[in-house]
Amino acid sequence: MATKIKKIRRNVTLTLWEQSYVPEILRGMYITLEHFFINLWGLILEFAWSGREDRKIATVYYPEESVTPPPAYRGRPVLVLGADGNEKCVACGLCEAACPPQCISIIGAERANGERYPLRYTLDGTRCIFCGRCEEACPKEAIVMSDDWRNLCEYDRSKMIYEKADLLVPEEKLAGRLAFIRDKAFGKDRY
Amino acid sequence: MTLALVETAAKIAFVFGLNIGVFAPLLGWVERKQSAVMQDRIGADRADVFGFTIIGLFHTMSDTIKLIFKEDFIPRGADRIMHTAAPALALIPALVAFTVIPFGGHYTLWGHNVNLVVADLDVGALFVFAISSLAAYGVVLAGWSSNNNWSFLGGLRAAAQMFSYEVAMGLTIIGLVMFYQSLSLVTIVEKQNEFWHWGIIWHWPAFILYFTCAIAENKRIPFDVPEAESELVAGYFTEYSGMKFIMFWMAEFVEVVTISALCVVLFFGGHHLPFVTDAELISGLGGALYPNFANLAAMGIGILTFIVKVIILIFIQMTIRWTLPRFRYDQVMALGWKLVLPASLIWIFIVGVGILSGIMPRP
Ligand code: SF4
Numbered sequence: 001m002a003t004k005i006k007k008i009r010r011n012v013t014l015t016l017w018e019q020s021y022v023p024e025i026l027r028g029m030y031i032t033l034e035h036f037f038i039n040l041w042g043l044i045l046e047f048a049w050s051g052r053e054d055r056k057i058a059t060v061y062y063p064e065e066s067v068t069p070p071p072a073y074r075g076r077p078v079l080v081l082g083a084d085g086n087e088k089c090v091a092c093g094l095c096e097a098a099c100p101p102q103c104i105s106i107i108g109a110e111r112a113n114g115e116r117y118p119l120r121y122t123l124d125g126t127r128c129i130f131c132g133r134c135e136e137a138c139p140k141e142a143i144v145m146s147d148d149w150r151n152l153c154e155y156d157r158s159k160m161i162y163e164k165a166d167l168l169v170p171e172e173k174l175a176g177r178l179a180f181i182r183d184k185a186f187g188k189d190r191y
Numbered sequence: 192m193t194l195a196l197v198e199t200a201a202k203i204a205f206v207f208g209l210n211i212g213v214f215a216p217l218l219g220w221v222e223r224k225q226s227a228v229m230q231d232r233i234g235a236d237r238a239d240v241f242g243f244t245i246i247g248l249f250h251t252m253s254d255t256i257k258l259i260f261k262e263d264f265i266p267r268g269a270d271r272i273m274h275t276a277a278p279a280l281a282l283i284p285a286l287v288a289f290t291v292i293p294f295g296g297h298y299t300l301w302g303h304n305v306n307l308v309v310a311d312l313d314v315g316a317l318f319v320f321a322i323s324s325l326a327a328y329g330v331v332l333a334g335w336s337s338n339n340n341w342s343f344l345g346g347l348r349a350a351a352q353m354f355s356y357e358v359a360m361g362l363t364i365i366g367l368v369m370f371y372q373s374l375s376l377v378t379i380v381e382k383q384n385e386f387w388h389w390g391i392i393w394h395w396p397a398f399i400l401y402f403t404c405a406i407a408e409n410k411r412i413p414f415d416v417p418e419a420e421s422e423l424v425a426g427y428f429t430e431y432s433g434m435k436f437i438m439f440w441m442a443e444f445v446e447v448v449t450i451s452a453l454c455v456v457l458f459f460g461g462h463h464l465p466f467v468t469d470a471e472l473i474s475g476l477g478g479a480l481y482p483n484f485a486n487l488a489a490m491g492i493g494i495l496t497f498i499v500k501v502i503i504l505i506f507i508q509m510t511i512r513w514t515l516p517r518f519r520y521d522q523v524m525a526l527g528w529k530l531v532l533p534a535s536l537i538w539i540f541i542v543g544v545g546i547l548s549g550i551m552p553r554p
Pocket residue numbers: 077098099100101102103104123127128129130131132133134135
């Protein structure tokens with residue numbers, strides 16, 4: 001991505017023209033009025049028929065409308081449920097160690113075929129700071145940040161302790177985020 | 192005698208109805224909606240009655256109802272009497288200043304001479320300034336009586352700002368008074384009968400200076416340092432709630448209207464239509480055939496013209512309010528004392544020279 005460099009004048013002494021304020025104020029008013037009349041015209045059109053494209057208005061009528069966050073958005077951390085019906089997590093405990101507020105606690109166990117899996121995986125939603133360290137630490141892409149930002153509030157804190165069953169989300173629903181972290185970790189924009 | 196009383200009562204009712212009944216609530220709505228549309232938002236439009244929202248107008252009503260039923264809170268340690276009196280002291284001057292502003296001309300209706308101003312004072316312009324400087328008491332007392340540091344600081348800032356801009360504001364219109372040779376606002380409007388005698392033609396620098404001072408006097412952005420939300424919570428009305436809070440809020444809006452009305456009267460020809468004198472208007476409406484009807488129609492047109500001009504100036508004020516950032520406090524004071532005051536003095540000098548040398552022909 002080409003970086004755009006914009007020159008900004010700092011600590012300049014104002015010219016007399018700028019010191020008199022009035023032209024600059026008029027310029028500012030021209031900008032705001034331009035927005036005003038374009039949007040007003042769009043609103044009138046919207047009254048007449050659906051013409052939302054004619055204005056620049058950014059308002060989203062939540063809860064009737066809602067936004068889809070971009071894949072870079074860090075919502076509630078969730079566990080990835082693989083296509084085979086098992087969670088991808090191998091209970092290595094790296095996320096547990098990486099989590100700054102220490103909100104993850106894992107009890108690992110072993111399946112009959114020797115695979116490790118988390119018997120209990122508890123994520124304390126009251127403590128999570130949505131930093132994404134767990135996602136970065138995980139070697140198996142088993143915990144990722146979802147785009148879920150809606151169901152994070154409760155009246156009772158005890159309801160905010162998520163067990164494994166609450167955290168599991170099928171892999172296909174997280175495809176966007178998984179592609180994003182792969183790109184971030186192994187792509188050319190990696191940090 | 193009775194007729195005169197009825198006439199005065201009708202004029203008072205008109206002025207108060209226009210200010211309190213129409214402009215003050217409507218400006219609350221305009222301020223929200225205009226800012227929203229300017230900033231690419233929609234603005235408050237959720238309050239509805241039977242599914243009708245009428246572009247958010249019900250929010251003004253629901254806000255008023257909400258504020259009326261709110262607890263009227265007086266903080267501990269506050270001066271109860273002053274705390275209660277301050278909002279009234281802020282609101283009343285703003286309303287009273289409107290009494291000397293002519294919102295129409297002279298009309299003869301059925302042999303009765305109607306002069307569309309509540310009080311035709313010979314020193315109308317002085318009266319407006321005298322009364323509007325009383326509004327400073329409301330603000331200062333509100334800040335002091337609340338027993339709160341934010342309020343106190345806000346009140347102090349308001350006092351300093353209002354007093355310093357009052358000086359400059361008074362001086363900005365001296366040139367105009369010299370030009371029209373009268374302090375009576377009615378006479379000033381009469382002399383602007385012809386378009387080329389409107390104040391704005393010769394006195395546009397005075398208009399800019401006056402407008403700046405008036406906005407500063409009204410403590411609105413960019414001069415809203417007394418109530419600067421990011422520094423002083425809400426400044427001098429931090430401790431107010433319910434109806435008293437509304438009164439400050441209304442005082443501000445009524446003052447917006449008063450400033451616009453005064454600007455219209457001083458600079459934009461009052462109720463006169465551009466390029467049409469009052470006599471021409473009445474004769475054009477058939478003044479020779481049915482004089483009463485023509486006078487009545489001219490009166491209606493005059494009031495309408497006045498209101499339209501006021502609305503345009505209110506729109507400009509609102510645009511300024513939502514365009515500019517707040518000045519720093521020392522910048523406000525520096526602007527007042529170092530720029531506006533000398534500029535208005537220089538302007539008085541220029542007008543004097545212009546009048547004496549005959550460049551500016553007096554109407
Ligand atoms: S996002 Fe941060 S705080 Fe939340 S669980 Fe992951 S590591 Fe812990």
